[in-house]
Amino acid sequence: AGREGTHAFNSYHALSIEKARARLNGFAVAKVTDTEFQTYPKSSTLYSAITKEVKNYFVSNNIDPKDWKAGLKSFLLMMFIAAVSITFTYGIIESPSIVQVFFALVFGWIQALP
Numbered sequence: 001a002g003r004e005g006t007h008a009f010n011s012y013h014a015l016s017i018e019k020a021r022a023r024l025n026g027f028a029v030a031k032v033t034d035t036e037f038q039t040y041p042k043s044s045t046l047y048s049a050i051t052k053e054v055k056n057y058f059v060s061n062n063i064d065p066k067d068w069k070a071g072l073k074s075f076l077l078m079m080f081i082a083a084v085s086i087t088f089t090y091g092i093i094e095s096p097s098i099v100q101v102f103f104a105l106v107f108g109w110i111q112a113l114p
Helices: 006-012 014-027 045-060 068-089 097-112
Strands: none
Touching (some): 006 014
């Protein structure tokens, strides 16, 4: 059947576990009978507490955590900052070296964001 991934699955789908489990049930092939491969550790108590609080926040504020609009706003903001940074870093707009270094750092920071 493959590797035991229950804990990893539960951690990844923490905000919609019931829906994810219901969908997954139709794809069961077999039960894992050995632990030849790596097993994933259960989530820590801290992670579980944070996940619970985040889920409660979304439910109490009637927010869909998978809504694409918030992601789009973040993406557009990052692309705007990246465009401005590239413009100054590569001298498309003439600027002092210190300004170019600053925007090079900003551009690097933008790339490091998830």
